[in-house]
Amino acid sequence: MENSTSSGRGWGRPWLPLLVVIGFVVAGIVGGLAGASLVRERAVTPTAVATRAGAAATRGQPVVETTAQTVAGQVYQAVGKAVVDVIARESNGFFDEQGSGSGVVVDQRGLIVTAAHVVAGASTVQVQFATGERHTARVLGVDEANDLALLQVDRLPDGIPVASLGDSDTVQVGDVVIAIGSPFGLSGTVTQGIVSAVNRSWNPPGDRLHTGLIQTDAPINPGNSGGPLFNADGEVIGIATMIESPIRGNVGIGFAVPSNTVKRVLPQLEQGAQLQPAWLGISGTDLDAATAQRFGLDVDRGVIVLNVVPGSPAARAGLRPAQIRGNDIASLGDVIVALDGTPVQGMEDLAARIGTHQPGDTVELTVIRNGQRQTIRVTLGSWPQQG
Template sequence: MKKAPLYSRSRQRPGIPVASAQAAPARSPSIAAPSPEPVATQSQQAMPVAAPRRARWRAFAGRHRAWLAAFGAAGLVLLGAAGGRALIAPTAILTQKDIDAAVRQSLEKEPLPSAYARAYATVRPSVVRVVGLDEENEEPPKPGDDPKAHTRSTGTGVVIVDNGTILTNLHVVVGSKRIKVTFMDGHESDATMVGAQPENDLAVLRARSIPDDLQAATMRGTGDLIPGDEVIAVGFPFGIGPSTSAGVISGLKRSFRAPEGERLTNLIQFDAAANPGNSGGPLVTMDGSVVGIVTAILNPGDQGTFIGIGFAVPIENAASAAGMPPF
């Protein structure tokens, strides 16, 4: 009776049969086992594919070298711009609140001059002190002297032409044997009266010598003036000055009778302080323009000092007295 073959439970190595419990018969030495075919490695298998691919890229790069260089440069530029924007902090947007705070801070450190101060600074180079003397050799009173010495002889003038032409009040210089004017820089000169308009109490003077940098005042018409407009009066009250006082236009087309009996009409009424010595000085708006020549103050008493009502001749009349064209 035949026995069933027995098989080992051990794992078989691939390609090698496992013998049964008995030893495998020896192979004949005359028959050689076929040698296995060489197996290519992974790198050796990829070489035939990668080599042609690199060759194709080299050929492509050679044909399109200029284009590739341009694209590369453009890419670098874009990268640089993006990096620069990333490094630059975004500019903060200013709000109205920020602007207001900055303005307040600036004004606290350096306050702006008032409108009155700016108007005065504009007209000051054209304002002169005028003194009428009764004697040829008489010297004009000095500032700080007895105020009564200035009530008749001292007045004010304003340069309207830079050749030394000056407007003032007729009552300041009428009857004087000698007229002396003092300019802003201290230059003194004798002057002569070259024109007069008694109905408006105006006189036109011409200085014999003038400073090199003499400035004429800017004049403007009174057609757009209204009560309430701010003005300053500049002059030498009681010989002190130049002094400035501020007020408003109180009325227009007023009339006033001077102590000498002459009636003045078409006057500007104002409330900026004016006293003896202000006569002939300019009435000035906030833009520094002369709109009138201060000519009188109203005081029912005998003191002859300011109580709140002053009068000025409109510059249109004053200009006509100097032979200038109307505004």
């Protein structure tokens, strides 16, 4: 069900506020283009205004000033009807609860991408198209780690285009982006903005650390979740997943799962995969040069283990936390310096790489303990269900 808000937070000293129990979800690990073959029908996309203007300048023709609103209008006319409303109903026995979000058609066979939390717990899911037709949809697969779900309807109404999945690796800060969805149930709402940041990490309260996200100031509100973030060529470069807001409304900070992540998991979702985020079960902070020098370490990059969750995979593997007195580290426990033989740069790096794994996978952590390096094998678990 739709639940895409959180309270605002600030960022303080690097080692204390990053106390994230690593359920580790990675939203943007670059996974190749295995899912590109799913998009068999490409929509007719508009030519980006900036590209047209550049070509005109090359030919010596006058360049007409245009606005991002013009680009948004072109994108809406070309692929706006590929965006759908997703209505999820959950039966509680005596009455039904209804939640809503958005989605986007990515294949002529009736495949629709949305956010996993939009359809979580739903007993029935329906999709309403721009034509007004409403069809029952099947949930083919879910990727909770990246907050993605794949739906399918038996057929697409006439006149519904298919949106192309673009290359999110080419997205740059400052690029114009257009969000289309159903904020607060207002179908077909178009907003525009820019890419505010790429490869963004974000940790909503009570949730796991999310990495690799596209951040945008294009207004995104409850109901936009699962809807597409388009570039100026009308290609989907992200799927709206959450906002950062103390008021459950847009404050100019929204996040989207990159399209290349969607491409990577689409084949698995079409086959019915139920992908879960892998869980290590620690909280930690980045090792820095000053701390390394203080404790006589021969590296200045890694993760200081601050807490090990009882009963977690980390606890079963015997990882040891640091001893804390007040707000300071009195003595080190384990410092994670490598994962499967590759150096770990810090918490976000470790989170992203754990996020490429599935529960049940075994990884090798290289740790410094009492000044000596040793290798610890950990079988990852599933992120605990939120109570």
